[in-house]
Every structure is written in C-alpha cells, then in structure tokens.
Amino acid sequence: MRDTAASGKPSVERVDTAVYTVPTDTPEADGTLSWDRTTLVLATVRCGDVTGLGYTYGPAATAQVVHELLTGVVVGGSVLDVPRLNEAMHRTVRNAGRPGVAAQAISAMDIALWDCKSRLLGLPLVDLLGAARTAVPLYGSGGFTTYDDRQQERQLRTWVEDEGIPRVKIKIGESWGRCEERDLHRVGAARACIGNGAELYVDANGAYTAKQAVRVADRLTHHGVRWFEEPVSSDHPRTLAAIRVAVPMDVTAGEYGYTLAYFAHLLDAGAVDCLQADVTRCGGITVWLRAAALAEGHGLDISGHCAPHAHVHAASAVPNLRHLEWFHDHVRVERVLFDGVLDPAGGAVTPGPDGSPGLGLTLNAGRAERYRVG
Incomplete structure (x- = not known):
C-alpha cells in the first residue's frame, strides 16, 4: 500500500467511474417531471488492494x-481524512458551479x-461512524402519477402486506397541479388500499x-395524510413556511x-417540520451528517431521500432520524447492480x-454490464 509522503497515511491511488442506465x-412521472430510465454514476477509489465505492443518481456528465x-x-x-478531501473537492469546483452536477460528483466521491x-x-x-440506533425505519415510496388504480394498489400492497412497511408515499400534483381531482381520487384509493394502520404520505414535487x-x-x-412533501417548490422557503403554518x-x-x-436557509425560514437531505446530492456522507446536526439544533428530525443503500449507515448514526425513503426506482437499480442489498x-x-x-x-459486474453506458 502506498503512503502519502508527508503524513505516512494510506493514500488514494486511483479513481475510476462507470455509468449505468x-x-x-x-413509464413514471411526478407532479413536474416524467422519465422512463434511471442513471446511476458509480465512483470508485483505490487504496492499495482496497477499493471503495460510492454513487449518485444523475446525468452521465457527472x-x-x-x-x-x-x-x-x-x-x-x-x-483516512475524508473531511479534508471533501473540503478540497468543494473548493476545486468553485468556478464550475457547485450546486447540481458538481455536488453530485462530490457526493459520489465522498x-x-x-x-x-x-x-x-x-x-x-x-x-466507524458510531451507531445511534440499531435499525433504520423505512417508508415505501413510488405511487407515480402515471399509475392507474391497479398499479398503485399492487405497489402499496407489496409494501404494506408483503414487506410489512407501515408507511407509504405517493406522488400528487399531476401535470403541475392541473389534475387536482385525480390527485385526490388517488389519495383516497391509497387510503382504502392500506387501511388505517399504515401512515400515508404525499409528494407534490413543487407542483402546486x-x-x-x-x-x-x-x-x-x-x-x-401525515406528510406533505414539497407542496410548493423548496426554492421559496417563506412560502413553504406559510403553508406549514x-x-x-x-x-x-x-x-x-x-x-x-441551503439547509440552513430552509431551517431559518421555519419552512419544514422534518428536513430531507439526499446523501448523493448534498456533498456525501460528510455533509449529510452536518445537515442532520443542523436539523437537530432546530429541534427537528431528518429523513434520508432516496438511494437507500447509500444512506443507511449514516442514517443509523444520527439520533434525530425519522426514516429513510425506500424509493421504488432506486431499490430496483440497487438490486440489479449490487450484491449486499438489504x-x-x-x-x-x-x-x-x-x-x-x-x-x-459490491458491484455485480455480470448483472451490471448490460446496463453500462459509460
């Protein structure tokens, strides 16, 4: 294993990437976007005979x-000095623009x-992080606006009845809020399907x-309904705060x-009852843990957004975790590409x-290769 000359600590020797779609x-959609494929960008770092993997969901340009x-x-x-390297990565993207693709790249590397x-x-x-809890609660997430009643019911029953997940979330705000009655029909159908024993959440993705x-x-x-995610865009924290009240x-x-x-602005505006953060977007585990601490300082919980297997260890390390999103798309992708899923x-x-x-x-190269695009 090669050491850094200055510190004698084990050093990063090589970085590689791969892109899978x-x-x-x-076909899937939420209130403001539709899609028919999901792209995962994998980053690996090598130190001697050890390789670490990380990933984000984003464009191949990542x-x-x-x-x-x-x-x-x-x-x-x-x-060994991950926060030092995280800071160096953040500084080097200054002129490239940190939010968006650059932050996703940093996240995968972190x-x-x-x-x-x-x-x-x-x-x-x-x-290594130190556990604050043994188990991480989940909520099933999907319920896309493109689903008909039968598709939605089948997915909800899989979570609640087959897997015993007592919390579920569906998408509403179809077509930028122009299908309000259908949104409400689907919510009613979801409640009828899961009964009164499971929690029901909705996500408008800023459509209203x-x-x-x-x-x-x-x-x-x-x-x-106990959870109303992004009733309006999170770009407008004061409006979110008014709706919250x-x-x-x-x-x-x-x-x-x-x-x-960004998280500090949301919290200072009183915009949320529970902060969401995505470890594959916010700057990785290093920054996700800081976001959790910010939320705790405001007396609030944090919830992990999507990419469940990238979150679960960090989620277990914070005392103010509410739950982790068991998102249909990402669960499918992670089951295809990786061994060791939960x-x-x-x-x-x-x-x-x-x-x-x-x-x-561990990456299952045999299963993954057919999906590799970069």
Whole structure:
C-alpha cells in the first residue's frame, strides 16, 4: 500500500467511474417531471488492494466532473481524512458551479472515500461512524402519477402486506397541479388500499401554487395524510413556511439541497417540520451528517431521500432520524447492480448485519454490464 509522503497515511491511488442506465419497469412521472430510465454514476477509489465505492443518481456528465475536476485533488490524499478531501473537492469546483452536477460528483466521491476508509479498517461504516440506533425505519415510496388504480394498489400492497412497511408515499400534483381531482381520487384509493394502520404520505414535487396547496391539504386531512412533501417548490422557503403554518400535516422539503447553506436557509425560514437531505446530492456522507446536526439544533428530525443503500449507515448514526425513503426506482437499480442489498421486511433495515466492511455493497459486474453506458 502506498503512503502519502508527508503524513505516512494510506493514500488514494486511483479513481475510476462507470455509468449505468436502467430502464424503469413502466413509464413514471411526478407532479413536474416524467422519465422512463434511471442513471446511476458509480465512483470508485483505490487504496492499495482496497477499493471503495460510492454513487449518485444523475446525468452521465457527472462522471466527467469526477475525472476533470475531482481526481486531481483526491489522488495522493489520505483516505483516512475524508473531511479534508471533501473540503478540497468543494473548493476545486468553485468556478464550475457547485450546486447540481458538481455536488453530485462530490457526493459520489465522498461516499466512496468513506466506504474505502471503513474497508481499510475492516469495519462496517456504521461502526466507524458510531451507531445511534440499531435499525433504520423505512417508508415505501413510488405511487407515480402515471399509475392507474391497479398499479398503485399492487405497489402499496407489496409494501404494506408483503414487506410489512407501515408507511407509504405517493406522488400528487399531476401535470403541475392541473389534475387536482385525480390527485385526490388517488389519495383516497391509497387510503382504502392500506387501511388505517399504515401512515400515508404525499409528494407534490413543487407542483402546486401556494393557495392551491392549502386547499388540497384541507381535503388530504380527510384521508389521514401525515406528510406533505414539497407542496410548493423548496426554492421559496417563506412560502413553504406559510403553508406549514396553515396546514395540520408535516410539511417537508430538502431533497434538492446541494449545499449546507441551503439547509440552513430552509431551517431559518421555519419552512419544514422534518428536513430531507439526499446523501448523493448534498456533498456525501460528510455533509449529510452536518445537515442532520443542523436539523437537530432546530429541534427537528431528518429523513434520508432516496438511494437507500447509500444512506443507511449514516442514517443509523444520527439520533434525530425519522426514516429513510425506500424509493421504488432506486431499490430496483440497487438490486440489479449490487450484491449486499438489504431486506426491508418489517419496515426497517439494519446496516452491516453480517459485519461486511464499508457499505457492505459490491458491484455485480455480470448483472451490471448490460446496463453500462459509460
């Protein structure tokens, strides 16, 4: 294993990327976007005979950012000093624009560095970070606006009845809020399907206007909805804060946070009852843990957004975790590409159940190769 000359610590010797695109099982949409495929950008860092992996969900251009901007500041750095390398990556993208693709590239690299460090030490990442809980609660997430009643019911029953997940979320706000009655029909159908024993959440992805969101929320209360995600765009925290005061269910947002300052702005505005953060967007595990601490300082919980296997170890390490999103698309992709995925039975997952080091994931090259596009 090569050491850094200055510190004698194990150093990063090589960085690689790969891009995989997996078609969805059916066309999907939320309130403001539609898609038929999901792309995962994989980053790997090598230190001696140990390789750490990390990933993000984003465009293939994310891999180019890794090679052009990040590799040069990571190779030769100590794999033990992940926060130092995270800071170096953030500084080097200053003129490229940090929010968006650059932040996603940093996120994938940061996750890979934490995975590599914990593999070097022979520890599950949760043991390196230190656990605050044994199990991480989940909620099933999907319920796309393109689903008909039968598709939606089948998905909800899989989560609640087959897997025992007691919380589920569907998408509303179809066509930028222009299908309000269909939104409410689908919410009613979801409640009828899952019964009164499971929690029901909705996500508008910022599709509604402010007054429309309040009007819809009034009708959602009749179906016992407890979580209203992005009723309006999180770009407008004061509007979110006004809606939060006006409605009885929790108002949540944060998945589009690419910087720590973004989360501070949401929290300072009083915009959310539970902060969401995505480890594959916000700057990786290093920044996700800081976002959780910010939320705790405001007396609020944090919820992990999507990419469940990238989140689960960090999620287990914070005391103010509410839950983790078991997102249909990303669960499918992670089951295809990786070995070591977790079982959601009972509505929770436990990181590192078999003592495997790092994230506990390995790329299954045989299954993954057919989806590789870069």
